[in-house]
Amino acid sequence: MFSYASYMLTAVAALLVTCHALCKCPGIPGLPGIRGRDGLKGWLHPPGLTGPYGNLMGPPRRGHLPQLQGLPGFLDIELDDVLVNLKHRLSRLEGVLALNGKIREVGEKILASNGKEVDFASALESCEEAGGTLATPMNEEENKAVLDIVKQYNRYAYLGIKEDETSGQFKDINGTPLNYTKWHQYEPNGKGTENCVEMYTDGSWNDKKCNLNRLTICEF
Structure with missing residues (x-):
């Protein structure tokens, strides 16, 4: 057996x-x-293992360069998305750090102020140079975040909102009509003479002339 x-x-x-x-x-x-x-x-x-030149671990033939195998297509796309997102976040952080002031994060936005009081054009320019734009609250949560910075400095601040010269409507910097507003009682009342918007220290808005000095608050 x-x-x-x-x-x-x-x-x-x-x-x-x-x-x-x-x-x-x-x-x-x-x-x-x-x-x-x-x-x-x-x-x-x-x-046997296939060599980088197509031969079985043989020496390279003249004129033939090694070809590296790339990632699968779906991984390339995912990696590109990750890199784009990282670059965007880094550019925002660089802009915020350049301002070197008060910082707030709300939703997908980062708010920051350098504490300077300038006219509307100068405030917008400094925000754009840092890679952002003037803070433009799109909802109550964002308005409260801007208000936090306003209260810390105890200064009125310009918002990224202007009156359209043609329609008389207030729109954001990109010319988009507002879906959210926080006007103070009886405001706006400038009737074409007050084309910019400021935030009071209670969080309400007021239309105001653009040549006055107000606190700069940027969003990224």
Whole structure:
């Protein structure tokens, strides 16, 4: 009777003989036979690695340069999205740090002030040079975040809102009509003579002339 080890060796030998016949790959010398039977066939050698020039680990042919395999398409797209997002965040942080003042984060926005009081054009220019624009609250949460900075300096601040010369409507810097407003009672009342908007220290808005000095608050 064969022992358990003998059965296992015989089964492995049969499997390897079959693989050897199919692959026609050279093997190493077999193990000694048991009780007159054939020895275990040698292990199959795996195929050699393909070299960077298309040969089996051979030297490069003249005029042929190695070609690196790229990432799968979907990974390339995901990586591009990550890099774009990182660049955007870094540019915003650089702008905020350049202002070196009070900072607030609200939703996807970062608000910052350098504490300077200038006219509307100068305030807008300093924000754009830092990579942002004048703070423009789009909802109550953002208005409260701007108000936090206004209260810290206890100064009125310009908002990124101007009156359209043609329609008389107040719009953001990009010319988009406002979906959110926080006008003080009876405001706006400038009737075309007060084209900019300031925030009071209670968070309400007032239309005002653009040549007065107000606190600069930028958003990124």
